[in-house]
Amino acid sequence: MRFEHDGxxxxxxxxxxxxxxxxxxxxxxxxxxxxxxQTTSRSEREYLLRQAHRTS
Structure with missing residues (x-):
């Protein structure tokens, strides 16, 4: 499924x-x-990767 805001x-x-x-x-x-x-923010990237790890 594609959305206008993909990316x-x-x-x-x-x-x-x-x-x-x-x-x-x-x-x-x-x-x-x-x-x-996709993010350029180091802290946001780390947070998102922690969320991915927590969820898996």
Whole structure:
């Protein structure tokens, strides 16, 4: 599924969180990692990678 905001790390992070809350942990991890790759903020990248690790 493609959305207008694909490629935006915040959109990917929100999508990951919602997927995580819905119980789709495997897909959430994918989106957390994608968001981490897209951000330029070191602290945000570390947070997103921790979320991915916590969720897996």
């Amino acid at each position: 935006c790390e915040r959109f990917a992070a929100v999508r990951a969180q919602l997927l995580d809350l819905a119980g789709d942990h495997e897909t959430a991890v994918t989106h957390y990692r994608a968001a981490a790759e």
